[in-house]
Amino acid sequence: xxxxxxxxxxxxxxxxxxxxxxxxxxxxxxxxxxxxxxxxxxxxxxxxxxxxxxxxxxxxxxxxxxxxxxxxxxxxxxxxxxxxxxxxxxxxxxxxxxxxxxxxxxxxxxxxxxxxxxxxxxxxxxxxxxxxxxxxxxxxxxxxxxxxxxxxxxxxxxxxxxxxxxxxxxxxxxxxxxxxxxxxxxxxxxxxxxxxxxxxxxxxxxxxxxxxxxxxxxxxxxxxxxxxxxxxxxxxxxxxxxxxxxxxxxxxxxxxxxxxxxxxxxxxxxxxxxxxxxxxxxxxxxxxxxxxxxxxxxxxxxxxxxxxxxxxxxxxxxxxxxxxxxxxxxxxxxxxxxxxxxxxxxxxxxxxxxxxxxxxxxxxxxxxxxxxxxxxxxxxxxxxxxxxxxxxxxxxxxxxxxxxxxxxxx
Amino acid sequence: xxxxxxxxxxxxxxxxxxxxxxxxxxxxxxxxxxxxxxxxxxxxxxxxxxxxxxxxxxxxxxxxxxxxxxxxxxxxxxxxxxxxxxxxxxxxxxxxxxxxxxxxxxxxxxxxxxxxxxxxxxxxxxxxxxxxxxxxxxxxxxxxxxxxxxxxxxxxxxxxxxxxxxxxxxxxxxxxxxxxxxxxxxxxxxxxxxxxxxxxxxxxxxxxxxxxxxxxxxxxxxxxxxxxxxxxxxxxxxxxxxxxxxxxxxxxxxxxxxxxxxxxxxxxxxxxxxxxxxxx
Numbered sequence: 222x223x224x225x226x227x228x229x230x231x232x233x234x235x236x237x238x239x240x241x242x243x244x245x246x247x248x249x250x251x252x253x254x255x256x257x258x259x260x261x262x263x264x265x266x267x268x269x270x271x272x273x274x275x276x277x278x279x280x281x282x283x284x285x286x287x288x289x290x291x292x293x294x295x296x297x298x299x300x301x302x303x304x305x306x307x308x309x310x311x312x313x314x315x316x317x318x319x320x321x322x323x324x325x326x327x328x329x330x331x332x333x334x335x336x337x338x339x340x341x342x343x344x345x346x347x348x349x350x351x352x353x354x355x356x357x358x359x360x361x362x363x364x365x366x367x368x369x370x371x372x373x374x375x376x377x378x379x380x381x382x383x384x385x386x387x388x389x390x391x392x393x394x395x396x397x398x399x400x401x402x403x404x405x406x407x408x409x410x411x412x413x414x415x416x417x418x419x420x421x422x423x424x425x426x427x428x429x430x431x432x433x434x435x436x437x438x439x440x441x442x443x444x445x446x447x448x449x450x451x452x453x454x455x456x457x458x459x460x461x462x463x464x465x466x467x468x469x470x471x472x473x474x475x476x477x478x479x480x481x482x483x484x485x486x487x488x489x490x491x492x493x494x495x496x497x498x499x500x501x502x503x504x505x506x507x508x509x510x511x512x513x514x515x516x517x518x519x520x521x522x523x524x525x526x527x528x529x530x531x532x533x534x535x536x537x538x539x540x541x542x543x544x545x546x547x548x549x550x551x552x553x554x555x556x557x558x559x560x561x562x563x564x565x566x567x568x569x570x571x572x573x574x575x576x577x578x579x580x581x582x583x584x585x586x587x588x589x590x591x592x593x594x595x596x597x598x599x600x601x602x603x604x605x606x607x608x609x610x611x612x613x614x615x616x617x618x619x620x621x622x623x624x625x626x627x628x629x630x631x
Numbered sequence: 632x633x634x635x636x637x638x639x640x641x642x643x644x645x646x647x648x649x650x651x652x653x654x655x656x657x658x659x660x661x662x663x664x665x666x667x668x669x670x671x672x673x674x675x676x677x678x679x680x681x682x683x684x685x686x687x688x689x690x691x692x693x694x695x696x697x698x699x700x701x702x703x704x705x706x707x708x709x710x711x712x713x714x715x716x717x718x719x720x721x722x723x724x725x726x727x728x729x730x731x732x733x734x735x736x737x738x739x740x741x742x743x744x745x746x747x748x749x750x751x752x753x754x755x756x757x758x759x760x761x762x763x764x765x766x767x768x769x770x771x772x773x774x775x776x777x778x779x780x781x782x783x784x785x786x787x788x789x790x791x792x793x794x795x796x797x798x799x800x801x802x803x804x805x806x807x808x809x810x811x812x813x814x815x816x817x818x819x820x821x822x823x824x825x826x827x828x829x830x831x832x833x834x835x836x837x838x839x840x841x842x843x844x845x846x847x848x849x850x851x852x853x854x855x856x857x858x859x860x861x862x863x864x865x866x867x868x869x870x871x872x873x874x875x876x877x878x879x880x881x882x883x884x885x886x887x888x889x890x891x892x893x894x895x896x897x898x899x900x901x902x903x904x905x906x907x908x909x910x911x
Contacts, residue, residue, distance in 0.1 A: 344790060346815035366811040368757060470830075473837045480838035482796075494821040497796045497839055501823075581798065581823035581834070591824075594736045594802060597762075 234276060238269040253321055255356055257405065263309060270302070298618070315357035320376035322352055325361040328374050328381045333363045336370070353400035360384070360396040391600070398592060399604045402585045410498040413608055416584045420571045423506055427513030428563065434518035435525060436547065449518070456515030462576050464512055469504040469580045501580045513570055520562040524555035557628030564620035568613055585609065680724070680885040682747050688726040690717055691746035693735035695827055698852045698909040699752040699874075700730075712909045713750045716769065719901060723892045734826070736802025739763065742879055748889070749877035752846065754804040759877065764886045767893050768873030769902065774805060775847040776865040777854075779835060784842065786865035796821040798831035798840040804872060805844050836860060846872070851910060 242265035249255045329337070333348065340346040349364040362373040373384040375393040384393030404412025437449035456464070473480050481500030485492060492499050528551050536546040575586030583591070589605035592598065683689055692713065694700045700711040709730045721728040731746045738749055739762055754772070755765045776792065778784050784795070792809070799805040801824040812818045823840055825831050831843045832853055843850075847866050854861055876893075878886045896902060 340815070344817070345812070346817045349811065349814040351814070366815060470833055470837070473839075482839045494794065494796050497821050497823050497834075500839060579826065579830075581825050581830075583824075591736075591801070594740070597740075 230276060231273075234272045235269060238265055238272060241265075241268055252317065255316060255354075257356075260313075260356065267302075267306060267309070301618075312357040315378055318379040319354075319357060319359060320379060320381050322354070322359075325352060325359055325374060325376050325381065326350065328361070329363050330370075330372060332370055333372055336365060337363075351397070353397050353405070355396055355400055355403075355405075358392075358396055360393045360400070362393075362397065394598065394600065395604055398589070398601045399608070401592065402588050402605060402608055404588075408495060408498075410495070410502055411583055412588055413585055413612070415502070415577070415582060416571060416574045417612060419502070419505060419509060419574050419577070419584075420567065423509035423513050424517075424563070424567050424570055426506075426510040427517050427566075428521075430510065430514035431517035431521045432552070434514060435521035438518065438522055439525065453515045453518050456512050457519075461508070461512050461573055462579060465505060465508045465576055465579060468508040469501065472504075498582060501577070501582050505577050505580060505582065509570060509574070513566065516566055517563060520559060520566065521555075523562075524559045525551055527558055528554050557624060560620055560624040560627060564617065564624075567616060567620070571612065571616075572609070678884065678888070680726075680747075680888065681879075681882050682726070682885075683745075684729075686727055687729050688717075688721055688724070688748065689729045689731055689746040691731050691733050691738055691741050691749045692751040693738060694730065694732045695829065696735075696752050696849065697828075698848065700750075712770075712905055713752065715905055715908070716896075717750050719896060720889060720892050723895070724888055734802075735800065736826075738802070739877070742877060743882075747879060747882070747885065752848075752874055753877050754846075754872045755875040756804065756807075756872075758807075763880050764878040764882065766876040766878060766886060766889050768875050769893055769897075770848070770874045772872045772874060773847040774808060774867040774870070774872070775845060775850040775863050777832075777835065777843045777845065777850045777861050778841065778864050779838075780860055780862050782841065782862075782864075784864060789844075789865070789867050790818055791865065792820050792842065792844065793818040794820060795842055796823070796840045797842045797844055798823040798825060798834045799844045800824070800828050800831060801826055803845075805846070809844060832861075848910065855910075 242261045245264045246258075246261035249260055336348045337350070340348050347366050349366065350361070351364070352361045353359065358375070358377045360373070360375050362371070364371050371385075373390065373393050375382045375384040375389050375396065382389045384390045402412045404410075404414050409415065409418050434449045434452060437445045438453065440446050440449075469481065481504050482496045483500075485496045485499035485503055488503070489496075489499060525547075532550055532554070533546060536550050541549070574584050577584055578587040578590075585605055585608055589601045592601045680688075692700050692709070694702055694709050696711075698711055699713045700709055702708065703710045709732075714730070717728050717730070720726075731741075733741055733745070735751065738751060738753075739759065742749055742763055749763075753759070753765075755768055759765060774789055776786050776789070776797075786792070789808070789812070792812075797809070797820055799809055799822065806824060809820075809822055813820065813822060821840075823831075823834065825834070828845065828849060831840075831845065834840045835843045842864075847863070850861075850863050854863060876889055878889065
């Protein structure tokens with residue numbers, strides 16, 4: 222099949238899946254199941270993976286579609302996908318019968334209601350109303366800043382249960398903790414979103430930089446080789462936390478009139494007051510990318526050097542230039558060997574992302590720590606660990622697939 | 632040649648360790664140095680205060696909160712308002728003083744485990760009173776809003792942080808007050824919570840945030856240090872806060888003794904002296 226048609230088919234599939242996902246979003250919103258973007262995204266991912274799997278039957282010639290050709294999937298993955306789809310469907314059924322936000326807030330006792338009424342005119346309000354909803358279960362807590370009341374309710378499957386003690390209290394606190402660590406109703410600079418976005422962005426940028434660094438280091442040009450070695454030596458030899466501080470605090474001091482906040486405002490003028498966190502994020506992204514590039518460069522170098530010398534000689538005999546040899550022969554072969562250590566690096570960065578606490582960003586680790594110290598409740602670490610395992614589990618699976626895919630031909 | 636080089640390197644490495652060893656030895660001397668003086672006055676029949684280590688008052692403190700506590704230029708000796716106060720208390724009670732540097736936002740958890748008391752610019756409030764015994768207050772304090780000297784922001788109440796970006800230290804009373812204001816919907820602001828006070832002021836200098844909210848005592852000292860850089864636009868004098876000493880729950884003997892010492896020091900004018908030293 223011609224490349225053009227492959228591309229068109231892929232685009233058509235994505236468009237249809239996108240439309241269906243958007244439709245599901247509308248249905249979710251009208252029926253009041255969920256307002257957030259997460260369920261439609263899950264629908265979109267499931268639909269498009271399935272559609273590509275089916276399509277791969279009909280376009281077997283394409284490398285792109287072969288990635289989704291399901292006979293090459295192990296049985297384990299199939300079971301996994303079925304399990305996830307079943308879980309999602311069950312959650313959706315529960316979500317239909319979930320009490321609404323009005324019902325949840327309406328369950329407050331008279332004392333709370335009076336306090337909320339009094340708050341409406343007051344200049345300094347006293348009631349903290351936290352309504353937190355995780356797709357199929359929701360939780361509301363009313364807290365007074367002076368500690369005169371603290372009521373909690375858990376809503377699931379059409380019932381509203383007081384969550385002041387017993388299993389309901391534990392379940393309620395887990396809902397609340399997970400909600401906060403996921404950074405729901407907040408921008409991507411909080412919680413799990415920050416962790417994943419920062420890691421994915423900086424590792425992929427780092428990987429691109431690393432290819433050049435590695436090629437530079439093994440280059441025959443002495444100066445280039447020394448510069449690249451020096452870069453790697455510096456960034457591997459100093460702690461990431463200090464690099465982060467240097468980028469965030471020292472760089473603006475060296476350039477008069479520059480601050481990360483104004484830089485963020487220049488790039489994204491619409492962020493307004495959140496520019497503080499955008500600025501910090503940009504600084505973190507730069508520091509993490511530079512650091513990750515140094516580690517990944519050594520991985521790339523090792524992968525390139527591991528390719529048999531005969532390949533170079535054969536390419537030379539065929540009259541290929543150095544650039545052609547590298548881009549067409551050596552690097553494609555090294556990709557399969559590259560994936561496992563890069564996956565390792567990815568997971569390391571994922572956990573190192575908690576270092577952003579130093580520049581006032583809040584990732585999962587920081588949020589769980591804040592909750593643990595503020596509420597003196599150490600059960601918060603259970604959902605925190607579970608979230609980390611889910612993320613690493615997902616990415617481990619993706620990297621396993623990538624490894625199989627890249628090492629199939631060689 | 633290589634072997635000789637390796638030997639020299641190994642020797643240098645050893646030297647480093649030895650040097651470190653002696654430095655940390657010195658540190659011990661320094662941190663107990665103040666106590667050594669008071670040691671002469673220590674009585675053998677000192678009452679039992681139920682301390683973690685006999686004869687030593689271990690103090691939990693986040694040493695990085697000038698003027699209350701910070702490290703001197705040598706990087707190991709704690710100095711500051713609270714340190715002088717602790718020395719005075721140690722002297723009166725006949726105890727050695729040992730400062731234990733700890734993170735402020737987890738400071739209450741280490742009480743009774745790692746140290747006997749908290750002297751760390753610790754504000755007295757209801758929540759904390761439930762977790763520990765709090766001594767009588769020894770200094771008054773207000774929430775203050777600090778901005779850059781060339782800023783044209785003004786404020787007539789703490790609510791005027793509405794709509795601005797600000798920084799404060801994590802786990803402090805400022806954190807509690809501002810978080811409550813945000814959570815209740817009283818104000819909408821972008822709040823950067825940091826581990827260290829100094830990071831907050833660095834962010835202000837750099838222009839990452841528009842204001843810093845902190846204790847007035849801290850703000851005054853920052854202003855005294857950098858008179859051209861910052862200005863205070865508001866002090867919440869209507870809601871004063873008071874610093875006290877946190878004491879392990881149940882240890883009333885120590886609490887009574889400390890309260891008595893504080894009362895004595897107050898009547899002797901000790902705090903006027905301290906104020907003059909650290910705030911002027």
